[in-house]
Amino acid sequence: AQSVAQPEDQVNVAEGNPLTVKCTYSVSGNPYLFWYVQYPNRGLQFLLKYITGDNLVKGSYGFEAEFNKSQTSFHLKKPSALVSDSALYFCAVRDLPRSGTDSWGKFQFGAGTQVVVTP
């Protein structure tokens, strides 16, 4: 069974300071990991993903995430937070493609971390 954990319900950071949102995962095979962001009254927006390759993944809006296999973590980072980064962030893991279909398996989302960036 696959799962992700986001240990922090909320992260508070001052504008201009580094932002880190934590995520750990548990999978039976190779992990396929994602970060999404949800702004108020909006759907989820894709930020970045790790499938294979470099452990440091760069994504949208200046965000990046580091895959750490030994620590089973995929923390989201931004060097300098903006007030506009205030939103709900979800980490997700995904099954490998299912045999006989073109699609990857189901997403398992974390509980979400509310990021509050203060001016």
Next chain:
Amino acid sequence: SAVISQKPSRDICQRGTSLTIQCQVDSQVTMMFWYRQQPGQSLTLIATANQGSEATYESGFVIDKFPISRPNLTFSTLTVSNMSPEDSSIYLCSVELYMNTEAFFGQGTRLTVV
């Protein structure tokens, strides 16, 4: 990526009534999904919308309560039937493009049942 139009964006409904949510995509997609996001919680997959056949429901969700249609590769509907206040949630349409690993989401429908 894909542009997903989900309607309505929000609604307030009386208990015992039904609401149909529409999801329209600007390109042909391989998979379409419906999720529920209860207040303060994460996303829960309701079902996979299959083109031309019955949807595949997750444990805890049944067709009588959440009938789903997908008549073509770009459109799907989710109906929340016989609503109760416990159905108050955000309902999200999600799609996948061929050979893409990430999913894309509509803006969601915020449903309040009174």
